[in-house]
Amino acid sequence: MSDLKNDLILRAARGEKTKRTPVWLMRQAGRILPEYRAVRASLSGFKELVETPERAAEVTIQPVDILGVDAAIIFSDILVVPEAMGLIYQMVEKKGPLFEKTIRTHKDLEQVKVCDPEELSYVYEAIKITNNELNGRVPLIGFAGAPFTIFCYMVEGSGSKTFSNARKLIYANPELAHQLMQMITDSTIAYLKGQINAGAHLIQIFDSWASVLGQELYRDFSLPYMKKITDALFGLAPITLFAKGANFSIKDLASLQCNTVGLDWNVPVSFAREQCLGKTLQGNLDPAVLYSSGRDIVYHTKKMMAAFVGHPHIANLGHGVYPDMRPEAVKTFINTVKEYRHE
Amino acid sequence: MSDLKNDLILRAARGEKTKRTPVWLMRQAGRILPEYRAVRASLSGFKELVETPERAAEVTIQPVDILGVDAAIIFSDILVVPEAMGLIYQMVEKKGPLFEKTIRTHKDLEQVKVCDPEELSYVYEAIKITNNELNGRVPLIGFAGAPFTIFCYMVEGSGSKTFSNARKLIYANPELAHQLMQMITDSTIAYLKGQINAGAHLIQIFDSWASVLGQELYRDFSLPYMKKITDALFGLAPITLFAKGANFSIKDLASLQCNTVGLDWNVPVSFAREQCLGKTLQGNLDPAVLYSSGRDIVYHTKKMMAAFVGHPHIANLGHGVYPDMRPEAVKTFINTVKEYRHE
Numbered sequence: 001m002s003d004l005k006n007d008l009i010l011r012a013a014r015g016e017k018t019k020r021t022p023v024w025l026m027r028q029a030g031r032i033l034p035e036y037r038a039v040r041a042s043l044s045g046f047k048e049l050v051e052t053p054e055r056a057a058e059v060t061i062q063p064v065d066i067l068g069v070d071a072a073i074i075f076s077d078i079l080v081v082p083e084a085m086g087l088i089y090q091m092v093e094k095k096g097p098l099f100e101k102t103i104r105t106h107k108d109l110e111q112v113k114v115c116d117p118e119e120l121s122y123v124y125e126a127i128k129i130t131n132n133e134l135n136g137r138v139p140l141i142g143f144a145g146a147p148f149t150i151f152c153y154m155v156e157g158s159g160s161k162t163f164s165n166a167r168k169l170i171y172a173n174p175e176l177a178h179q180l181m182q183m184i185t186d187s188t189i190a191y192l193k194g195q196i197n198a199g200a201h202l203i204q205i206f207d208s209w210a211s212v213l214g215q216e217l218y219r220d221f222s223l224p225y226m227k228k229i230t231d232a233l234f235g236l237a238p239i240t241l242f243a244k245g246a247n248f249s250i251k252d253l254a255s256l257q258c259n260t261v262g263l264d265w266n267v268p269v270s271f272a273r274e275q276c277l278g279k280t281l282q283g284n285l286d287p288a289v290l291y292s293s294g295r296d297i298v299y300h301t302k303k304m305m306a307a308f309v310g311h312p313h314i315a316n317l318g319h320g321v322y323p324d325m326r327p328e329a330v331k332t333f334i335n336t337v338k339e340y341r342h343e
Numbered sequence: 344m345s346d347l348k349n350d351l352i353l354r355a356a357r358g359e360k361t362k363r364t365p366v367w368l369m370r371q372a373g374r375i376l377p378e379y380r381a382v383r384a385s386l387s388g389f390k391e392l393v394e395t396p397e398r399a400a401e402v403t404i405q406p407v408d409i410l411g412v413d414a415a416i417i418f419s420d421i422l423v424v425p426e427a428m429g430l431i432y433q434m435v436e437k438k439g440p441l442f443e444k445t446i447r448t449h450k451d452l453e454q455v456k457v458c459d460p461e462e463l464s465y466v467y468e469a470i471k472i473t474n475n476e477l478n479g480r481v482p483l484i485g486f487a488g489a490p491f492t493i494f495c496y497m498v499e500g501s502g503s504k505t506f507s508n509a510r511k512l513i514y515a516n517p518e519l520a521h522q523l524m525q526m527i528t529d530s531t532i533a534y535l536k537g538q539i540n541a542g543a544h545l546i547q548i549f550d551s552w553a554s555v556l557g558q559e560l561y562r563d564f565s566l567p568y569m570k571k572i573t574d575a576l577f578g579l580a581p582i583t584l585f586a587k588g589a590n591f592s593i594k595d596l597a598s599l600q601c602n603t604v605g606l607d608w609n610v611p612v613s614f615a616r617e618q619c620l621g622k623t624l625q626g627n628l629d630p631a632v633l634y635s636s637g638r639d640i641v642y643h644t645k646k647m648m649a650a651f652v653g654h655p656h657i658a659n660l661g662h663g664v665y666p667d668m669r670p671e672a673v674k675t676f677i678n679t680v681k682e683y684r685h686e
Contacts, residue, residue, distance in 0.1 A: 161504070164665045167631035171639065211554075211588070214608040214629050214661070245554070247590070248611055265557040268591055286557050288510035296514065318557070322507045 003136045009071045010139055010201060013238035013259040013280050015312045022070035023337040027320030028063040029075045032327055035062050046091040050077050053125035060130045064138055068334055071139050072130060076123050078145030078206060081187050082154050084115035102157040103180055114183050117190035124198035131199040142200025144192055146207035147184040148222035163212045170221055185225045189232045196237045204240040211245020218249045230257040240282055251275040265318030269307035280312035287317045290329040297329055301336040309342045346479045352414045353482055356545060356581035356602040356623050358655045365413035366680040370663030371406040372418045375670055378405050389434040393420050396468035403473045407481055411677055414482050415473060419466050421488030421549060424530050425497050427458035445500040446523055457526050460533035467541035474542040485543025487535055489550035490527040491565035506555045513564055528568045532575045539580045546576060547583040554588020561592045573600040583625055594618040608661030612650035623655035630660045633672040640672055644679040652685045
């Protein structure tokens with residue numbers, strides 16, 4: 001770590017006192033930046049960008065240069081894991097991911113395998129290039145989807161409001177559901193170790209569809225696999241767990257060997273502080289605040305920052321930045337965090 | 344009320360002790376029943392069914408006959424209100440509602456008006472026919488969307504995972520946003536009074552997209568209009584408020600002049616009981632449980648029932664029943680509730 005000029009986010013993740021709160025944004029490398037859209041337009045599609053390490057590295061670094069965030073996050077997609085397991089996906093413009101095949105029966109399970117992590121070497125390559133080019137300016141975050149979220153896509157085959165097919169499998173065929181979860185978990189552990197070996201300084205695990213499970217089912221079905229991942233990675237890099245919408249499960253998440261719990265903008269910070277003692281918290285400004293005037297962005301950002309005072313904190317939005325937000329608004333958020341001092 | 348042979352749900356809503364817990368399901372009048380699909384197939388589309396009182400009454404009564412629920416809920420759609428305000432919608436198969444025009448500027452506001460409640464007389468007519476045909480067997484629930492949820496559709500123009508355009512309007516143009524909310528609220532009050540006058544015995548207000556607001560914004564932006572509605576209807580009929588996903592706002596909802604707070608399956612019942620003292624609770628089985636075996640449905644339903652013992656309760660799922668669920672599974676849920684006794 002000693003080669004990093006700015007290691008604020010790593011120190012905050014470890015619960016150390018920092019001179020100011022570090023800040024980055026989920027989806028910071030993406031469509032909010034005209035520079036990203038230019039790269040994207042020069043390629044055949046989203047997946048070409050994900051699979052071309054030089055270009056992925058380029059868009060990963062853009063927000064560091066342009067927005068001044070305290071960390072880069074490798075440009076990739078959580079769906080590279082199910083693809084490496086055997087389910088090919090397409091990213092359909094304005095509709096999202098689409099899998100041709102899905103897993104709903106024991107027979108379907110024959111279509112997938114625990115992935116060979118070498119199949120994802122294009123991501124490790126992108127990480128190496130990014131770190132070379134960043135030259136220690138900021139840490140680089142690696143990431144993966146949580147097993148439950150990947151399971152959702154592999155069973156449902158696309159996005160969904162309810163993921164009722166995925167939940168159906170859990171109740172109708174729990175044995176099959178757990179088999180698939182274990183395969184995803186083994187694949188994810190190997191993949192994240194690959195990312196850390198390549199140079200990722202911190203790992204975030206996104207359980208983006210956690211909200212479709214009740215608290216008990218989250219505990220029974222998602223959490224044990226999160227635990228396998230955190231246990232396997234413990235000591236290799238700081239880990240952030242973000243289970244969007246599963247706000248009654250943050251205490252369970254905080255009980256795992258992670259450093260940081262990510263918060264969406266629904267959960268009151270006071271509740272999260274009580275539930276996650278001893279862990280750093282990340283978040284949680286309502287992304288829609290960035291649609292307001294500069295003055296209002298400053299007001300709401302300061303209010304959010306004040307709520308975390310005295311608790312280790314990494315500032316972020318409560319969800320990914322929306323593609324139509326102005327880079328100037330994003331900068332106002334970032335600069336307000338950077339200038340924030342609590343006396 | 345004296346003409347009702349089964350008034351369990353009304354008595355439970357008023358917090359009275361009942362010999363058993365009443366039960367109904369959100370979306371019980373709908374695609375789960377082959378009898379519904381037959382009616383639907385005989386018509387040009389969803390909207391024709393909504394707008395034809397005799398047929399709407401027919402599908403409203405089907406679950407009373409076939410499933411044995413303790414209440415009927417009038418077959419309609421929350422989007423009849425924005426339509427009566429001036430925004431026509433289509434229901435696109437497999438995609439959901441689509442509005443041709445949306446409200447994003449002050450100029451757009453000229454396209455809408457507070458609705459003349461008489462424009463919705465087809466709903467009142469369906470309520471009258473239903474009550475005539477039910478002949479007091481069970482109470483009839485009327486409903487409307489909460490102003491914020493209607494606002495979401497009027498601004499966004501369709502369903503959305505984030506309703507970022509709706510939330511953008513709140514932050515970017517709060518004055519316009521509040522003007523529209525007030526117009527929706529006035530329309531909704533007149534409409535719900537019309538439903539009560541026509542014979543609805545209980546009113547449920549669905550804030551289906553409440554989860555996209557943080558707790559504070561829910562309090563500032565949605566709750567005041569919920570309060571206007573509950574104040575206006577107080578004493579006319581028992582009121583149920585269901586703000587899906589806004590689980591940190593149930594205490595705020597319980598502070599209004601409502602009888603019952605609806606719960607989704609994410610919120611732990613113990614938390615809800617503490618937050619909603621003095622109010623009946625409705626819910627909250629994970630709908631996906633109905634995909635499991637009969638034995639598991641019984642197990643999970645009893646577990647859910649046990650969690651509410653000692654608190655006034657109306658049994659339901661935590662969300663609408665999914666269209667591909669077997670009527671037999673739904674009956675197992677209903678019968679398990681009906682047979683449940685806590686000694």
